[in-house]
Amino acid sequence: MSEQKIVVTISGSDKVGIVAKITAVLAQCRVNIEDIRQTIMQGHFVMLMLCDISASDKPFKEIKEQITDAAASLEMEVWIQRKEIFDSMHTI
Amino acid sequence: MSDFNIKNIMETIEMIKVHHLDIRTVTLALSLRDCACEDVKKTGEKIYNKILKYAKNLSVYANELEDEFSIPIINKRIAVTPISIVGESAKEFDYVYLAKMLDKAAKEVGVDFLGGFSALVEKGATRGDRALVESIPEALRVTERVCSSVNLATSKAGINMDAVLQMGRIIKETANLTADKDGLGAAKLVCFCNSVSDNPFMAGAYCGISEPECALNIGVSGPGVVRWAIENMSKTADLGEVANVIKKTAFKITTTGELVGRELAKRLEIPFGVIDLSLAPTPAEGDSVAGIFQAMGLEQAGAHGTTAALAMLNDAVKKGGTMASSYVGGLSGAFIPVSEDAQMIEAARSGVLTIDKLEAMTSVCSVGLDMIAIPGDTPEATLAGIIADEMAIGMINKKTTAVRIIPVPNKKVGDSAVFGGLLGEAPIMPVSSLSSDIFVNRGGRIPAPIHSLNN
Numbered sequence: 001m002s003e004q005k006i007v008v009t010i011s012g013s014d015k016v017g018i019v020a021k022i023t024a025v026l027a028q029c030r031v032n033i034e035d036i037r038q039t040i041m042q043g044h045f046v047m048l049m050l051c052d053i054s055a056s057d058k059p060f061k062e063i064k065e066q067i068t069d070a071a072a073s074l075e076m077e078v079w080i081q082r083k084e085i086f087d088s089m090h091t092i
Numbered sequence: 093m094s095d096f097n098i099k100n101i102m103e104t105i106e107m108i109k110v111h112h113l114d115i116r117t118v119t120l121a122l123s124l125r126d127c128a129c130e131d132v133k134k135t136g137e138k139i140y141n142k143i144l145k146y147a148k149n150l151s152v153y154a155n156e157l158e159d160e161f162s163i164p165i166i167n168k169r170i171a172v173t174p175i176s177i178v179g180e181s182a183k184e185f186d187y188v189y190l191a192k193m194l195d196k197a198a199k200e201v202g203v204d205f206l207g208g209f210s211a212l213v214e215k216g217a218t219r220g221d222r223a224l225v226e227s228i229p230e231a232l233r234v235t236e237r238v239c240s241s242v243n244l245a246t247s248k249a250g251i252n253m254d255a256v257l258q259m260g261r262i263i264k265e266t267a268n269l270t271a272d273k274d275g276l277g278a279a280k281l282v283c284f285c286n287s288v289s290d291n292p293f294m295a296g297a298y299c300g301i302s303e304p305e306c307a308l309n310i311g312v313s314g315p316g317v318v319r320w321a322i323e324n325m326s327k328t329a330d331l332g333e334v335a336n337v338i339k340k341t342a343f344k345i346t347t348t349g350e351l352v353g354r355e356l357a358k359r360l361e362i363p364f365g366v367i368d369l370s371l372a373p374t375p376a377e378g379d380s381v382a383g384i385f386q387a388m389g390l391e392q393a394g395a396h397g398t399t400a401a402l403a404m405l406n407d408a409v410k411k412g413g414t415m416a417s418s419y420v421g422g423l424s425g426a427f428i429p430v431s432e433d434a435q436m437i438e439a440a441r442s443g444v445l446t447i448d449k450l451e452a453m454t455s456v457c458s459v460g461l462d463m464i465a466i467p468g469d470t471p472e473a474t475l476a477g478i479i480a481d482e483m484a485i486g487m488i489n490k491k492t493t494a495v496r497i498i499p500v501p502n503k504k505v506g507d508s509a510v511f512g513g514l515l516g517e518a519p520i521m522p523v524s525s526l527s528s529d530i531f532v533n534r535g536g537r538i539p540a541p542i543h544s545l546n547n
Binding site: 046 | 096097098100101102103104105156159160161162163343344347348350351415
């Protein structure tokens with residue numbers, strides 16, 4: 001794909017260190033965070049990050065694995081998806 | 093993304109995670125027209141090699157895309173040219189051998205079904221057509237992944253009643269040869285009226301003779317998503333509003349399929365074909381088309397009003413889906429397969445959903461009498477009568493209808509047939525005990541209706 005943007009969605013119970021741990025993994029993969037939104041939904045901490053992976057030296061699969069491992073260690077649920085899936089669904 | 097919107101993102105994720113939004117199938121449609129030979133063994137080899145050449149990366153790339161979008165791609169499948177044509181140049185026909193080669197190729201590339209063991213006989217049969225149809229019971233007994241279909245009628249040609257009668261017998265034989273699996277063979281066999289050449293769903297998928305060398309056709313699905321959207325509405329919202337919500341939901345479901353389909357086609361370096369926006373259920377909880385009727389306000393599928401509800405659903409799905417894609421094709425409507433829909437199974441089991449009601453529903457939705465288990469001792473003539481009725485509905489209404497019916501050996505009303513996996517399980521449904529014998533044995537062709545003369 002020409003555009004290399006992904007959306008990382010993390011949810012789970014709020015705790016110290018979520019943002020620090022995930023952003024550390026992203027930085028280590030040379031993934032640039034372009035936007036972050038965060039909210040509490042039904043008692044759950046939910047954070048969305050729009051990221052650019054074009055400067056990363058790692059393939060999508062590996063970036064996804066690393067983020068997934070980090071989220072698992074925080075006992076958080078994570079979704080890592082190319083952002084096109086949201087664009088196509090929510091724009092005419 | 094001009095607006096990085098939490099609500100939209102969470103909605104998409106919830107659709108996938110909770111409500112079973114998925115890509116139901118990615119189907120590689122492949123022409124085998126160039127495999128025809130006088131030596132049927134050569135034909136078999138050519139078929140095998142061509143399928144391997146084109147489809148070897150289908151599963152691998154599909155899995156990659158599943159990973160990149162976190163959306164399940166439930167099935168990877170292949171659809172080929174009707175094999176009656178491909179095997180017809182042989183000096184000595186051997187369609188069972190060709191079925192085995194198709195099965196072997198399907199296993200090698202890792203697809204779960206391969207459709208196209210088919211013949212189009214609406215106006216009459218060629219020698220090859222006849223031979224293929226006679227070979228269907230054995231072919232479906234000795235293979236696992238091959239699916240078969242026979243087109244018996246079109247609005248232009250009428251209904252080939254000789255073939256309808258033949259299929260009554262063939263379906264029974266197919267079920268009997270797979271009696272140890274509750275007649276599973278017949279679950280891989282469809283009779284069509286007005287079949288389409290680019291349907292990505294099984295068991296009726298084949299690659300029509302006017303299709304290109306190869307193409308990728310997509311089937312999306314999300315009855316659970318539609319049900320959820322309706323459940324979020326007020327119970328007093330009028331039907332126009334409900335139709336609107338279904339439309340918008342169908343749009344969202346279809347765009348997802350279009351995105352995944354186009355990307356997969358690009359990676360496979362083959363053209364994108366069509367997206368079939370049918371709502372296809374699975375036996376999983378929450379993934380039911382009948383559940384949509386309940387969300388709309390009917391007590392269960394089978395209540396009076398079900399046909400109207402389905403008509404609205406089918407139409408709204410098409411309207412929303414066509415906004416999402418330029419190339420909508422296949423069957424594109426709502427599917428009502430009894431054994432593959434948890435709430436249909438329930439309704440059939442308790443007797444509130446009958447074959448007669450299902451027959452009425454087929455006049456307004458995109459498939460037909462699908463995955464219906466009936467007593468194993470149903471006479472061939474009765475089967476032929478059931479098929480003839482469906483053919484007539486399709487022919488007169490200029491739409492596709494089909495029959496995928498399983499006379500389960502040694503079982504009767506009150507029993508259940510268990511097919512397993514996506515094919516689910518089905519309660520045996522009663523059929524009329526009246527005789528259709530003399531009518532169907534007349535044979536011949538029911539002529540095409542007057543509206544077919546539209547030039």
